[in-house]
Amino acid sequence: MTALPPVEALESMMLERMMLIRAYEETLVDLHGRGRAAGTCTAIGQEASAVGVVAALTPDDLILTNHRSAGHLLARGADPGRMLAEVQGKSGGYCGGKSGSLHISAKELGVVLTSTIVGGELALATGVGLSRSMQGGPGIVVCFFGDGAACEGRFHESLNLAAVWSLPILYVCENNQWQAFVHRKETMTADGVAGHAAAYGIDSAVVDGNDPLAVFEAATAAVAAIRRTGKPFLLEAMTYRLRGHFEPDDQSYVDPGELARWRERDPVVLLRRRLERDGLLDASAAARMEESVRARMEAAAAFAEASPYPAPEELTRDVYA
Amino acid sequence: MTALPPVEALESMMLERMMLIRAYEETLVDLHGRGRAAGTCTAIGQEASAVGVVAALTPDDLILTNHRSAGHLLARGADPGRMLAEVQGKSGGYCGGKSGSLHISAKELGVVLTSTIVGGELALATGVGLSRSMQGGPGIVVCFFGDGAACEGRFHESLNLAAVWSLPILYVCENNQWQAFVHRKETMTADGVAGHAAAYGIDSAVVDGNDPLAVFEAATAAVAAIRRTGKPFLLEAMTYRLRGHFEPDDQSYVDPGELARWRERDPVVLLRRRLERDGLLDASAAARMEESVRARMEAAAAFAEASPYPAPEELTRDVYA
Amino acid sequence: MTQMTVNDAISAALAEEMRRDPSVLIFGEGVATKRRDLLGEFGPARVRNTPLAEGIIAGTATGAAATGLRPVIDLLFAPFLCYAMDEIVNSAGKLRYVSGGQFEFPMVVLAMTGAGWGVGAQHNHNIESWFVHSPGLKVVMPSTPADFKGLLKAAIRDDNPVLVFADIALGYSAGEVPEDIDAIPLGQAALRREGDDVTLVSYAKTVGTCLAAADRLAEAGISADVLDLRSLKPLDEGAILRSVAKTGRLVVVHEASRLCGVGAEVAALVAEKAFASLRAPVLRLTGPDAPAPASFPLEQAFVPQADAVVAAVQSLVHGALAA
């Protein structure tokens, strides 16, 4: 694929990453269904925003994520085997099995301080931004959060401090329309959260979260602005959570019409279809991509399965430095 | 004064209330200086916003206030003797001396659930609004808070819930430019907080907080809108804290130029001067007003002084219902 | 008698109290979605979803309670109460006193916690002792479906803020619930088993652990009083002291961490008021001073097990620790 012009190469790469994320989460659903993994949150349908934003970053940048982190981690290059091991509470996981699925951090990848307290990552992000800004250097901080997290006051406290102290933070709201079992229509009067930025003097943009190229372009512009000004930016990606909040989940409370409309806009399908239609990816290359992703997932699952549980003395290790 | 047309009568009444508040707080400062009262927050310079808003209310309405509450209480008709007694920790105080100056409630006046946790009143206001809206009846809820409180996430959580549940709450931000020892310029990028309302679909207005008539008119319009629509409204009164945060305070950190400019706009002086100039209050009537206020304050101080301290068994009374 | 799970018992208590008293309402993140039956029966004004913001949920409950309503709020998992501490502790717990008794706060806060789901330390943290330590609050942590039903009913009728913690692992456990069970007064422990040699004091999931240990101890000829505290505040001091006066030995068992936990309070109480009866050191078996791990085997190891209870009691009766 090296012959392709840059954007198309990027798009193929993004498609592969999105396929990997999709396959990972489907593996998780399957493992859970077979009683091999604890309940977990998937972000099926939201792959484009994770991949588009992370593609706009450099290795100096740090990422904060939350309970719905698989896309962010895998987009950043995380090993799906170590992720699955973590979800299964195995010692080979990124956190030695102590996190489980909900708060996976991978410092080596710059994915730091994951909190499953909704809003938690927003309160930590300003601190990471402060370190970055005091230590100098080019890196910025990206904080992923949901539309629900924007209902927590911490969202506002974080934006305000970042504005007042001029912290280099890209706030990325993945507005997936849902906040666990509650639709965002029940929790806010606007359709999104970007409208809050202006009162803090923060620039913002809203982007189609199911179009990875659009996300990538918006994120690239935002990151450039942050690197230039040192100021925060709020990017809102409009997307949809295609499965329930937590495995297992029956989605009985979801409006079937809304779900169907968004299923039509499945970002993995859309991108693949477009690349194939435009002749940028032929069917066999796509099939190979899919296969290699499946193979990686099988290896990952095998790694996780083979990884031992933590030793008993881990129970009280690493509480204190 | 019954012969005066309504607005002028109202203005005289407001002047008298403002004088009473001023005299009350000066008495407090004096008592504190003589070691007769614990440290306390005054709102000298902010009388107009308290009096203007409260004049727009009916007895059905409920008020929530905070650590800087004297103006709100006295505007609502509180007995300065019982207030002073409370500040001095005497049994004759509104809270039997258990509150002291920082969290005086007077349920009989509809001044409920005062919290000295900055932001605390904002979290309680939605509950009071919910009661009001579920129980029917005409009353609305007024929540006074400072520009500092608007930095706490609760401000946003409160506005959001009030908007989503359509609660009849008048949010009144008394923007006195200060948040204890920090100027609001250090804590927010905008000059005020009203700019946050729109993103919640909440109507707002900004008013000269040192002009009681302007405040009264803005509050009257806001209250009418709330009674009609059942929806919240945010009113921001721009004013200034003419003394330090807490007695004793030296104001060494205050920009003398800014202070001097606002001293020129002392709301008690401005209103009195205007009424005298327009021939609506003659000098002798004003002097009588001042005298009667002083006499009330002397009686109040005597009442508080004579009030006994709470009985020892009060230490553990009223913890539980 | 009906067989009922803890979750069903909670639902039944809510429905009955909402029927009984129109001022009772319930809200929280997903409450109206998950409690369709209540929504259907009582309508959207009394069964509400909220925005995702625990602080304002608790503040709204507190403000509403003081002005005529009797709110029940579901804050989901105990660690999320960290976002609502001001409202629960500084407002609901203190404003009655601070105001000189002007207000009452009839409200209930529901939350889950405990090992069992592998959800890790930000969903599983047994913080009940914080609220026992704080004035003006009551705290309930039942172990059986019948108690969940009866104590939740009492909590809703109480004019004070009551926190009701549900151990996650108990949610789907079933038990007998009398058809006509009424409110069970707060502050009464339940003696689950009688014995003479040792008192086992516990609450929530570890009551079962103590009962299992008592079975095994009985085989070894040691008989145990097993006291289920049920209500942690008010604490049934009389029941604890009576039992220890009889047995002379005490082991307190809970999942919460040891330091300044409820076990510390029970041990201190006995060391003061039943000292003369004590024949052996007072032992506590608790979770370690560590966050709860997600990994299944570690999560299980976090919780005191029957083996350890048996060993502790044997050390008191026979072993080096006997006085």
Add this chain to the structure above:
Amino acid sequence: MTQMTVNDAISAALAEEMRRDPSVLIFGEGVATKRRDLLGEFGPARVRNTPLAEGIIAGTATGAAATGLRPVIDLLFAPFLCYAMDEIVNSAGKLRYVSGGQFEFPMVVLAMTGAGWGVGAQHNHNIESWFVHSPGLKVVMPSTPADFKGLLKAAIRDDNPVLVFADIALGYSAGEVPEDIDAIPLGQAALRREGDDVTLVSYAKTVGTCLAAADRLAEAGISADVLDLRSLKPLDEGAILRSVAKTGRLVVVHEASRLCGVGAEVAALVAEKAFASLRAPVLRLTGPDAPAPASFPLEQAFVPQADAVVAAVQSLVHGALAA
């Protein structure tokens, strides 16, 4: 030796540590206004005023600590920590463990509390036991200027989150501070007075109360060990147990409320590990289970007084409670 107040000792510790280590910085509401000297010496990047929002202050400290800075934050009064519990407990306290040891959290949280200013229950609430109960945190509550200086220095150098509570009433109290005092290791109690008949365990302002009581007891021929815990977590269990092994009697004194307080922990520890030495019931003298009243005489009555300590000890030595 220099005479210095507690407030000056705190300032001196901050200045010295900031000089020593450029990664130390301090922020909070009014910190830059009130600490002009630090602002002048270290500049506005390291001495910052913040917006009025405890949650984000604590969260910012936590995030900064994990990524290379050593923040000290001033949250003013202990009850305001209710707005920062998630950041302190769920993040700073747990994320090291949850992440499998990937992060460290070298940060200090300062807050005042205690009777003395008549500010009432929303400024005065002794909640130190909450943090002792919570994993991953350390808690310090000194009683002398020298200890404030030495322990704060140690807290700043520690790679864990440390809460340093300052008793309001001690702020202007002065004492000797050695010129060259260095960090005092966390977790070591100080024996303030030696005696044989009873152990008085305390911390913060009530250490003085215990010393006054010990003076009076000495006149009555009763000699007391007075142990100042200084650090509540880690707790110097050895010092407590050694003293009780010697005296056989224990009274724990603190201003915080009784239930699940630090006194409960100390009493429970002794009832387990020094049981054989105990000659009398373990007593706790604590604040009542009530919010702190503002009214001066009630506020004073809230705090255990020397009279009560004397009476408690006499009841143990001579009275009805003697074993």
